[in-house]
Amino acid sequence: MFTFLVRRLASAAAVLLASTFVFFMLVDFATDPLEDLRTSSQINRDQLMEQRTRLLNLDTPPVLRYLIWLRGLLGFLWGDGTMGESWRTNREVTDLLAGAVGVTLRLVVVATFLAMITGITVGIASALRQYTGFDYSITFASFLLYSLPTFWIAVLLKQWGAIGFNDFLRDPTIGTGGLIGISVVAGLVWSALVAGDLRRRLITFAAAGAATAVTLWFVSSTGWFLNPSLGPVLIAVTGVAIAFAVTVLSTGLRNRRALYSALTVVGIGTALWYPLQFVFPYATFWLIVGLLLxxxxxxxLVGWAFGGPDRGQSMRTAGLTAVGVAVLIFADRVMQVWRIYSDYSDNRPIATLGAATPGLNGDFWVETLDQYTHLILPTTSLLLISFASYTRYARGSLLEVLNQDYIRTARAKGLTERTVVMRHAFRNALIPLATIIPLDIAAILSGAVITERIFGWTGMGNLFITSLNGDDPYPVMGFFLVTGTVAVLANLVADLVYAGLDPRIRVNA
Structure with a gap:
């Protein structure tokens, strides 16, 4: 393993060295930092040109200029150098990158994580319902979303997801027609997802439609949109649903000890809801992380105490349920400041521009809600496109695995379908995704240029476009260095994930 890592890191360094040299030459050929001064009518134009020439070493051949930049980069890695300076902003490239990377990471992490979870889940469900109405619908929706232009999705989200919803909040009442329409759609989706014979589909359709109608009527009649909250009762009910769902996927409902562990965690979380309200006013980021741990x-401990034939299964089930309950409690506390935040935003809480509200003066929860409202639109824009690709990859990969001989053998041995899918098929179906996900993260980290421009986020994509259009070479080189390093490391991570998913694969082979 050590030899493999050393060999791959050495090859990665060689690739980065060669690629940065080629990219430096291309940037030097494509940009002219003196262009604005050549057409300037300022009296001291010559002095300004000479000053910028000395700053950027423009009187030095490009190859030597690259070596100077490389020496500064190596010095920066050792703590005694620089990656260059932007002549447009008179700021160090490292400062520009630090701000841009932080903004892009906030957007990328949320969008990629949600796309992975939803895309893989829906793709697996589509594969298990192959050639059904649900499968055809997901296939159509995936190809439709994948083919739609990013800017068009972003504009529609601005119009209907922000402007339209903010207008709806003036009088958040759902009419009878809208209530019936949404309930019918919800019933159709759940009946297609659950599958089964016609009788089971009709029962599922009726139950899902009725539950949706009652929920929409409640939130509309009580003005829930103006002052949303979950409360201990809804947290308990949702937590029980999470406990059953996690148990079904993790161990199966036959493992009663795992189920009781998950339900006990739900009970503990619900009981702690009230005491936590006295802790949350002093919340910080690290306090929330500590509470999660x-x-x-x-x-x-609960999973270990319940034990069973495999304590690890009970502990895993209880841990996943605890994460779900913790998210519900955290979301409930964020919702409690919705009214305060609406007053800050002039009763238009869903933001359309920027990563944060300028001049916002609120506590931890108000600032957290502000970040979430600014994340909604750009995250949804990236999520819809990534969701389509993850769904198709997950479906195709699982269908290929399900046709393998060892899957037929597992079924012939009498194993349950859950065991066959989750323990034998799902893990091997993740191997192709192990290549796509790291590279996708590296690609998005380079900046969702169109999304950032439309929603006014100053991330990596915006930094690259602005610097390139402004003939500012060193920020462009800094951008390429960060994204190139992430791409190379993503390939290394993919190789290591292969070995974790499939023991037959040896990374040092």
Whole structure:
């Protein structure tokens, strides 16, 4: 393993060295930092040109200029150098990158994580319902979303997801027609997802439609949109649903000890809802992280105490349930400041531009809600496109695995379908995705240029476009260095993930 890592890191360094040299030459050929001064009518134009020439070493051949930049980069890595300076902003490239990377990471992490979870889940469900109405619908929706232009999706989200919803909040009442339409769609989706014979589909359709209608009527009649909250009752009910869902996927409902562990965690989380309200006013980022770690520790102890034939299964089930309950409690506390935040935003809480509200003066929860409202539109824009690709990859990969001989053998041995899919098929179906996901993260980290421009985010994509259009070479080189390094490391991570998913694969082979 050590030899493999050293060999791959050495090859990665060689690739980066060669690629940065080629890219430096291309940037030097494509940009002219003196272009604005050549057409300037300023009296001291010659002095300004000479000053910028000295700053960027423009009187030096490009190859030597690259070596100077490389020497500064190596010095920066050792703590005694620089990656260059932007002549447009008079700021170090490292400062520009630090701000841009932070903004892009906030957008990329949320969008990629949600796309992975939803895309893989829906893709697996589509594969298990092959050639059904649900499968055809997901296939059509995936190809439609994948083919839509990013800017068009972003504009529609601005119009209907922000402007339209903010207008709806003036009088958040759902009419009878809208209530019936949404309920019918929800019933059709759930009946297609659950599958089964006609009788089972009709029962599912009726139950899902009725539940949706009652929920929409409740939130509309009580003005829930103006002052949303979950409360301990809804947290408990949703937590029980999460406990059953996690148990079904993790161990199966036959493992009663795992199910009781998950339900016990739901009970503990619901009981702690009220005491936590006295802790949350002093919340910080690290306090929330600490509480999450404590909840995982308590869940592990609960799973270990219930034991069973495999304590690890009970602990895993309880831990995943604890994460779900913790998210519900956190979301409930964020919702409690919705009214305060609406006053800050002039009763138009869904933002259309920027990563944060300028001059916002609120506590931890108000600032957290502000970040989430600014994330909604750009995250949804990236999510819809990535969701389509993940769905298709997950479906195709699982269908290929399900046709293998060892899957037929597992079924012939009498194993349950859940065991066959989750333990034998799902893990091997993730191997192709292990290549796509790291590279996709590296690609998105380079900046969702169109999305950032439309929603006014100053991330990596915006930094690249602005610097390139402004003939500012060193920020462009800094952008390429960051994205190139991430891409190379993503390939290394993919190789290591292969070995974790399939023991037959040896990374040092």
């Amino acid at each position: 404590v909840s995982l520790g308590v869940a592990a």
